Ligand SMILES: Nc1ncnc2c1ncn2[C@@H]1O[C@H](COP(=O)(O)OP(=O)(O)O)[C@@H](O)[C@H]1O
């Protein structure tokens with residue numbers, strides 16, 4: 001089953017000398033994984049934003065889009081006044097137990113009632129990851145989303161993502177600067193530029 005299809009798309013930001021990418025065709029199927037790699041400033045995040053529907057390509061077509069997308073970016077963007085748990089129940093009110101179990105798996109149980117703006121970046125990134133997983137996405141987009149984690153915690157996050165992927169069957173698109181920190185190192189990759 002195809003979840004996302006782009007047909008010869010291009011993206012040209014106004015005021016920029018040339019397009020960030022052009023003539024790009026891409027299909028993402030259920031359960032597939034994809035890595036985006038390349039130097040900073042080459043368009044990886046821009047493509048992810050197009051996949052997420054946050055950015056409209058300036059040429060080409062997107063005939064197929066997923067219904068549910070889970071996203072986590074380097075900047076966690078939690079609701080700052082709400083606690084870690086409230087950030088989860090806000091988007092998935094019927095899945096509190098599931099949210100709590102994932103907080104425990106990522107060593108965040110003791111901080112479930114801490115306000116989001118009191119969390120460190122790595123702690124907030126864990127909450128943002130759980131939030132993305134809780135909506136049971138068809139596609140999970142990770143844009144340098146786990147860069148604030150130490151190796152042991154990163155491994156717990158990877159194990160959680162892989163376990164949920166086995167269960168829910170989502171497609172995974174990831175950007176990571178560190179090859180040792182790819183969730184799916186063997187996945188198909190698109191290299192930028
Ligand atoms: N909203 C925007 N408006 C104008 N230019 C942008 C915008 N977002 C990104 N860019 C530019 O597009 C290029 C690619 O950026 P980005 O997709 O963030 O790259 P990467 O994620 O690979 O670092 C950069 O030159 C960046 O400055």
Ligand SMILES: [Mg+2]
Nearest residue numbers: 044045046143
């Ligand atoms: Mg980027």
